[in-house]
Amino acid sequence: MSVVDHGQMATDKEELARLRRQRLEAGGKWILPVLVLLIVLGLWDRVVVWNEIPHYILPRPKLVLETLIEDWAILFEALLVTVQITLMALAVAVIGGVGLAVIFTQSRLVEMSFYPYAVILQVTPIVAIAPLIFIYVDSRIAGLLMCAWLVAFFPVLSNTTLGLNSADHNLRDLFRIYGATRWQTLRYLQLPSALPYFLGGLRIAGGLSLIGAVVAEYVAGTGGLKSGLAFRILEAGYRLNIPRMFAALFLIALTGVIIFAGLSFLSHMLLRKWHESALKRDI
Amino acid sequence: MGERDEVSSQQIELLRMEQVDKVFNGNITALKGMSLQVRQGDFLSLLGPSGCGKSTALRLISDLVHPTAGRIVWSGEHSADDLGVVFQEATLMPWATVAQNVWLPFRLRGKVYGEVAKEIDDALNLVGLDGFQDSYPRELSGGMKMRVSIARAMVTRPRLILMDEPFAALDEITRFKLNNDLLKLKDAFECTVVFVTHSVFESVFLSNRIVIMAARPGRVVTELSVDAPYPRNEDFRTSTEYAGYTRQAADALRLAMGEAA
Ligand SMILES: Nc1ncnc2c1ncn2[C@@H]1O[C@H](COP(=O)(O)OP(=O)(O)OP(=O)(O)O)[C@@H](O)[C@H]1O
Ligand SMILES: [Mg+2]
Numbered sequence: 142m143s144v145v146d147h148g149q150m151a152t153d154k155e156e157l158a159r160l161r162r163q164r165l166e167a168g169g170k171w172i173l174p175v176l177v178l179l180i181v182l183g184l185w186d187r188v189v190v191w192n193e194i195p196h197y198i199l200p201r202p203k204l205v206l207e208t209l210i211e212d213w214a215i216l217f218e219a220l221l222v223t224v225q226i227t228l229m230a231l232a233v234a235v236i237g238g239v240g241l242a243v244i245f246t247q248s249r250l251v252e253m254s255f256y257p258y259a260v261i262l263q264v265t266p267i268v269a270i271a272p273l274i275f276i277y278v279d280s281r282i283a284g285l286l287m288c289a290w291l292v293a294f295f296p297v298l299s300n301t302t303l304g305l306n307s308a309d310h311n312l313r314d315l316f317r318i319y320g321a322t323r324w325q326t327l328r329y330l331q332l333p334s335a336l337p338y339f340l341g342g343l344r345i346a347g348g349l350s351l352i353g354a355v356v357a358e359y360v361a362g363t364g365g366l367k368s369g370l371a372f373r374i375l376e377a378g379y380r381l382n383i384p385r386m387f388a389a390l391f392l393i394a395l396t397g398v399i400i401f402a403g404l405s406f407l408s409h410m411l412l413r414k415w416h417e418s419a420l421k422r423d424i
Numbered sequence: 425m426g427e428r429d430e431v432s433s434q435q436i437e438l439l440r441m442e443q444v445d446k447v448f449n450g451n452i453t454a455l456k457g458m459s460l461q462v463r464q465g466d467f468l469s470l471l472g473p474s475g476c477g478k479s480t481a482l483r484l485i486s487d488l489v490h491p492t493a494g495r496i497v498w499s500g501e502h503s504a505d506d507l508g509v510v511f512q513e514a515t516l517m518p519w520a521t522v523a524q525n526v527w528l529p530f531r532l533r534g535k536v537y538g539e540v541a542k543e544i545d546d547a548l549n550l551v552g553l554d555g556f557q558d559s560y561p562r563e564l565s566g567g568m569k570m571r572v573s574i575a576r577a578m579v580t581r582p583r584l585i586l587m588d589e590p591f592a593a594l595d596e597i598t599r600f601k602l603n604n605d606l607l608k609l610k611d612a613f614e615c616t617v618v619f620v621t622h623s624v625f626e627s628v629f630l631s632n633r634i635v636i637m638a639a640r641p642g643r644v645v646t647e648l649s650v651d652a653p654y655p656r657n658e659d660f661r662t663s664t665e666y667a668g669y670t671r672q673a674a675d676a677l678r679l680a681m682g683e684a685a
Pocket of ligand 1: 448449452453454473474475476477478479480481642
């Protein structure tokens with residue numbers, strides 16, 4: 142009897158330690174980065190004050206915040222443009238990437254013919270292609286969209302292709318034995334198998350389409366009415382408006398983080414019931 | 425009289441393999457001159473060493489590969505609806521619930537869930553998984569997953585069930601339990617089973633016919649019938665009759681392998 146008690150005590154202690162660790166990690170995940178942020182901001186502020194650095198070289202954090210609020214109208218408008226291009230590019234990347242992946246898995250011939258060119262598009266730096274695009278594409282928005290799409294679609298394509306081909310081979314056999322049509326195999330076997338891979342690609346593509354949208358705008362340079370954040374940064378740079386550069390930079394980073402978090406959440410919601418990556422295992 | 429009926433029903437041929445050869449890549453002879461008659465109501469085991477072409481035989485019957493020579497003849501109309509298959513792994517779709525997995529063969533025939541919900545529930549009931557309809561495969565033990573796989577194979581009441589070492593990856597206790605239940609399920613669904621196994625004990629317990637195969641080249645060496653009556657249960661497993669058949673099968677297998685060496 143005492144042995145049993147002892148055993149239970151031991152597991153209880155272990156359990157308690159585990160729970161404590163879990164709580165610590167759950168809290169630490171948020172508190173620690175925030176702490177680091179505060180320390181860095183504090184140091185930044187002190188460095189500027191102690192060295193008497195002028196604000197047109199390095200502004201104090203507080204000034205950046207004030208600029209953000211003061212210039213909100215301009216910056217927010219630019220943010221909307223950048224976000225719009227990013228999301229549209231991501232949407233087109235998803236449609237194009239998944240569509241191409243499905244076509245590739247349906248026909249080896251098409252895959253063999255076109256896959257190398259998808260790779261070439263991917264490995265050629267976007268800054269090198271973008272100037273050409275802006276020569277041939279009249280609409281600025283369309284050009285930006287195209288650049289962002291070029292950067293973003295490949296991870297979707299390659300991940301989805303991998304996923305579609307990674308369906309369990311015994312399940313494939315089973316579908317064949319049951320006389321499933323191509324469409325049924327695609328719909329009920331290959332697409333669900335590809336979902337985790339696709340979502341992995343999507344998360345990468347989300348970040349890349351933002352990068353694509355920003356980089357393309359740098360290349361496009363001065364534009365008409367609809368300017369994004371990248372243009373505002375360039376513009377502020379010419380005018381030595383360093384606080385606004387920082388404010389715009391902050392907004393871009395924030396956008397990237399929100400996109401990544403949103404896509405991670407989507408991925409978790411879609412996979413949480415069945416996929417290993419979304420399962421909580423404590424040990 | 426009753427017994428006579430049973431005997432005669434066992435004489436009706438379901439399918440036969442006639443002198444089937446299967447050569448892979450032009451040089452690997454997986455099967456050589458395999459002839460086999462499967463009769464209605466049979467529980468037929470293919471027993472033999474690794475690489476003797478047991479899986480290949482099942483793949484030929486299920487039309488996943490085609491004979492290099494010889495032919496496979498089904499009696500009566502033959503369609504994709506005739507077959508149910510169970511692999512060594514449960515091979516369930518991890519993204520689908522238990523009930524959705526069992527629905528699959530119906531779904532591929534264009535049946536919506538509501539139409540066949542009763543069949544699905546009945547099948548799950550019979551394999552002892554009532555109440556697990558909405559569970560996901562990851563929430564089940566290995567034995568339970570295999571039960572789902574069996575329910576999926578039987579739910580459409582196909583004429584023939586092919587099973588390729590379905591219990592090889594399970595522990596012995598689970599395996600015995602599933603052996604017992606499989607015989608009951610075969611009765612309930614009135615199907616014919618072709619069962620691949622490495623285990624002499626398993627084949628004797630389950631089958632009325634054991635076909636012994638040898639490797640290099642894969643071929644049928646001899647056939648044994650196990651005439652002990654069904655239903656069989658744990659008493660049969662410990663009977664002298666069972667011990668006798670086991671010995672017979674083991675000897676035949678040893679002979680077949682010696683011959684091959
Ligand atoms: N697709 C294939 N391509 C080439 N060779 C194959 C193929 N399938 C099977 N073989 C060969 O055919 C022979 C028989 O294989 P099979 O899988 O039918 O044996 P088995 O009796 O099921 O063995 P095990 O008990 O190990 O499952 C083996 O030598 C194997 O290497
Ligand atoms: Mg095999």
